[in-house]
Amino acid sequence: MARHVDAERRQTPSPFWPHRLLDQGKGVSVLCWLLLLCLSNGSIEAQVAAGGIDGPVIELGDAIILPGEDHALVPVYITSDEDVLSWQMGLEYDELVLAFDGIEYTGTVSENLDPITITSPNFPPFFGLQVIYAGGLPLPAGSGVLAAYLKLSLIDGDLIPEGGSVATGVGGVSNEASPILITSIYGNNVIPVVIPGEIMLYNFPLYMIESRLGTALDTTLSLPIRVWTDAAATTFSMGLEYDEWILCEILIDGSDFDDATQGEWTLLEESTDSGIQLTLESTAGPLPSLSGAILGVLIIARPVSAPGSWNFQLTEGQSFIDQVPVENLIDASATWVNHFIRGDANLDAVIDISDAETIVAGCWQGIPFPCPDAADANDDGGLDISDVITVLQHLFSGSEPPPAPFPATGEDPTDDDLGCL
Structure with a gap:
């Protein structure tokens, strides 16, 4: 049976000291971050607000370790209505099966934000982390923003039965070194709801x-x-x-x-x-x-x-x-999904004269539109000669391009009676 380790019982001194951050060449930005916390009214403990189901959330997604592989990347999604200056948490996972080796930002929103990662303890396996956006750009507010990947490595593949699989959880907890916390750019500290994830480990075949x-x-x-x-x-x-x-x-x-x-x-x-x-x-x-x-x-x-x-x-x-x-x-x-390109009336992924012809055929010859929303080139909620004019002006007069979604596929940002698929 899988054994889960309570990370709160680990008495590890906090690694968060200013001189460690200054050594990483981010001194000015981090000192500003510290000053922001110090100038806020009262202690951090007194300012912390609890997140609700509709409030800030740190969600750990699911991941798999395929046969022959040795690690999983667990996505971390953050929901916040304010831009995020830092987030942190302790980690709980089965240390007989997995080891937390670090955090990766490639392919995430954080990739170009120059984040600083502080782990606890200072060497793997880690049981807590803090991420600080000290490069001048915070993690943007939003719902389910992909902030990072947690890299968890498989310790012993023999624990997975031949021909079978094992499910093991990974969650966020508060411990002495890494309490669960999100800090906004305004200095607001909130304890978010943490949603755990699951890793499936597979053996051959x-x-x-x-x-x-x-x-x-x-x-x-x-x-x-x-x-x-x-x-x-x-x-x-x-x-x-x-x-x-x-x-x-x-x-x-x-x-x-x-x-x-x-x-x-x-x-x-x-x-x-x-x-x-x-x-x-x-x-x-x-x-x-x-x-x-x-x-x-x-x-x-x-x-x-x-x-x-x-x-x-x-x-x-x-x-x-x-x-x-x-x-x-x-x-x-x-x-x-109902995603399309505005003005691409015939759904061939290119806006050209044939799209104007498709709109004419639909409006005056009764030929069904493959996607009425895409034929609404000017996004006025109707299909008429003005959509033909919008397409032709874009093609031959250098006028403004059609409204979103354009030039890539996307959903219709306008609430109207037109649909697509």
């Missing part, structure tokens, strides 16, 4: 379908099917369940499996009551161990009832590798 998100421009979505094995294998079989109204086909050509077998394979597709049974066999002989290789791609046609999300489930008891049951199955979803 594993099947996984990758989820995909599409917009109004996407008539199909491609969902790769990946496999992890630790021994040579010839036959890969899986049961797949999905909504009966979904049009789905499997494409093997061009996949990793196709390349590895040099095109020497067979595919058997059998319909079932809830989906399909796929059996893919290498006629070129056994393939060596595979680490995330793509067996094939599911091509999903956009349903007429879009937008929405449709699930694709791998069936337990019907998924095998060389007759050995596969219990590690990661399902997927294909999701379409």
